[in-house]
Amino acid sequence: VQLEESGGGLVQSGGSLRLSCAASGNLLSISDMGWYRQAPGKQREQVARMAVGGSTSYANSVKGRFTISIDFAKKMMYLQMNSLNVDDTAAYYCNADPPISWAWGQGTQVTVSS
Numbered sequence: 001v002q003l004e005e006s007g008g009g010l011v012q013s014g015g016s017l018r019l020s021c022a023a024s025g026n027l028l029s030i031s032d033m034g035w036y037r038q039a040p041g042k043q044r045e046q047v048a049r050m051a052v053g054g055s056t057s058y059a060n061s062v063k064g065r066f067t068i069s070i071d072f073a074k075k076m077m078y079l080q081m082n083s084l085n086v087d088d089t090a091a092y093y094c095n096a097d098p099p100i101s102w103a104w105g106q107g108t109q110v111t112v113s114s
Contacts, residue, residue, distance in 0.1 A: 002022075016081060034046045065081065086113070
């Protein structure tokens with residue numbers, strides 16, 4: 001399994017970004033998937049999850065602002081992030097849920113300026 005995140009960057013508070021995750025094989029089709037983030041000095045946390053059946057769930061801190069989606073044909077997972085604030089600054093990762101320990105990618109950095 002290979003996972004590669006992209007789409008991060010520097011954005012002003014209130015702005016939007018869409019993160020992408022390219023997944024090899026059929027991982028997106030057979031596994032519950034999640035987006036995770038890790039801010040400096042903090043533990044990695046899950047912010048969004050999509051189950052195999054399509055149901056989604058979000059951390060309270062991002063509910064109503066972030067949307068997880070999957071394009072199975074393209075083997076891509078996305079995280080649409082709106083109304084970003086400085087507390088969203090972190091490295092963002094995609095992985096299965098529960099995560100595959102050896103499959104973590106490099107992540108993509110999101111920095112939100114005030």
